[in-house]
Amino acid sequence: MxxxxxxxxxxxxxxxxxxxxxxxxxxxxxxxxxxxxxxxxxxxLIGEYEGSTLDTLRDALTRNEAGRLMLRETPELAALRAEHADLWFIVRDAEGQQLSEGMVPTQLAPITSALDHVSEARLKWNAAETARPAGLVKWVDTPAGRLQILTGTYGELSMWRAxxxxxxxxxxxxxxxxxxxxxxxxxxxxxxxxxxMTGLAQVAAQAERIDIDQRGVQLPLDTVPVEIVPLVKAINAALGRLDKGYERHRRFLAAAAHELRTPIAILSARVASLQAGLEKTRLLEDATRLSVLAGQLLDLQRLDQQTDTFVEVDLVGIARQVVLDLAPLAFAAGYEMSFEQEDEAVVVSGDHTSLERALTNLVQNAIDHGQRRGTILVRVTTAGRIEVHDDGNGIPPDEREQIFEPFRRLHPGGRGAGLGLDLVQTIMRLHGGRIEVDRAPSGGACMRMVFATVQPSC
Known part of the structure; x- marks a missing residue:
């Protein structure tokens, strides 16, 4: 800076x-x-100035080598003597040494004997007169030291003095x-x-609360200074453009996912008619993944607009159905499939279809990355958790947060688009829950769907 x-x-x-x-x-x-x-x-501006003579004497006073008071012949002093032949003054120091010139006016003569008792005075013939005084008495600092000067008030204010x-x-x-x-x-x-800037601080605080899930938000203009209004208007216009772009993007994804469902269904039917073998198994896995992805995109589009239409859903029923649907795919890929439940029913508030697809995505993720060995376990706990365990190599702790980023894959060049776990996390957030990554007892991965609130069982 x-x-x-x-x-x-x-x-x-x-x-x-x-x-x-x-x-x-x-x-x-x-x-x-x-x-x-x-x-x-x-x-x-040059006029009468009663201190002109005193100032001229003060600047001219000095001492000789013997320490006696004397006057230097300054231009101001020479001019004063030339203009006023009756110039008079008495200069004395604290030790009684005295320097004088001219005759003190008769009316002021008595004061010369009382100078020891005078610090400063303006001397007039008549106190009622408004003109400048006839004489001045004052102690002043001079080049010769601090001296007392008694003198008349001759001269005018010079330009240099001013x-x-x-x-x-x-x-x-x-x-x-x-x-x-x-x-x-x-x-x-x-x-x-x-x-x-108080109003601007309020606008900034409101801007910090803007989130991707809050569209149509505009910053207020009535509290900001008029000089800042163009900036706030530009920000509001940018927010409006972003909202329109997001809406176009959302409609495109929904339309694309809807249009893909028919060709994916046709592809799945044709793959199912092929002879059994490894290639058929892989094609079925790919077709299933495409179908799940298209369905999840449609569910996210629907949930984004209808999060207030949640109903009571049974996590045990959802998990059981997903295990039944994906068991053939798991068996064909070389896994065993297992299902455990701690209670007959675990009820939460949510959307049945999107939760089923989220769990389907986790199970399919286990099929893709479980190294095609061991058992895939789906377990539902009474605390409102669904866990998916596999016997693969697990997920390193330093990469457990990164796997939820869109298009992020642990192994570059692997299968899938890298969107599955991001979609699962979005679905769980819409339901007020979260997705956790842990280590399974076998050393593989454990993906856990955690719900904040569980409805009391009947």
Whole structure:
């Protein structure tokens, strides 16, 4: 995942909003600065400023090698002296060292003897006047140290002095605003995005519940943000196309299975008329397998639409009938056939025809893969289980889950299409049960049909 392009929509929005705010504020500062410079150059912002003389003296103050206070002849100080011949000031430090120039106005002279007791003051002839004061007293930090300055209020606000205050303005006012807006973005954006995406989370949860057995499902549009509606509509359209494709596929399989039954029946009749022998036995097995497969496809099609029409069926009766039907095929293939039951009747709720075909498929699977030796045992237990045992080589534990995959065969090139066990598993799931693979006592395979609920016997 790229750091510059995170997958998280929340943090992508946070980053872009914060960047947009930073760019906007930067442009705003530049515009304000440019306008201020233009106004300053035009003389519109230069006016009276009572601290101009004090600022000029502060920047010019220094000390000589002996540590005495002195003034550097700065351009600002030279201009101030040229414009105001009556310039006056008194500069003193905490040790009592003093530097002065000019004559202190008579009205302000008394304060010079009390400077030790003054920290900061604005001196006016009349307190009711709104004009700038006649003098200022203030302790300031200078290149010569912290000094007290008493001076008049000459001069104006210069353009450079105004520009010098811009960084301070940025630090004191604009920077806190930037920090607060960034923090607000980091806190508020994830919350707003989560609230806006609540409906999308509900749609995602509903989408997770969609299953192949639930067709015609559409995701709701009323709870998702308007920007996500086209995506949800596209998903609904795709679901609709899948439903139509599934329906066409289902109708094709049903039609194909129905059409195959007649030629399979004709083929079985012609094979039965052949002389007895190994080739006839194999042909009968193949014809029977085709007949079972066609019947199972038809049963799955019917059960897919009619799972609510289950009735009580007797597992003992189903197993007995399957053993009777397939015993000749098993005998011809070289097996013994055995049937065991723990009770006279074991009743479950289901479809008689599809369960009979599922068990037929298991028995035929045992005939195909039992190595043509030993006994094929079909047993019905009172707990609602039908077991089919053979004396073959069994099924390795690491392949017991894979054999239920469609078109999956343990031995490539073997007989069959690899659909039988998948169909059995589907039939058992439709009946609320499951199919298990185990090891028979003889070392062969044990296929077990397990039903969840057994009806009480009468």
């Amino acid at each position: 790229s750091v510059l392009r995170p997958r998280s929509l929340t943090w992508r929005l946070v980053g872009r909003l914060a960047g947009l705010q930073a760019v906007t504020l930067t442009l705003l500062i530049l515009v304000i600065g440019a306008v201020a410079i233009g106004l300053l150059r035009a003389g519109l 520009l010098e205050s811009t960084p301070l303005l940025f630090l004191n006012m604009i920077l806190p605003i930037v920090v607060l807006m960034t923090l607000a973005t980091l806190v508020a954006t994830p919350f707003v995005v989560r609230r806006a």
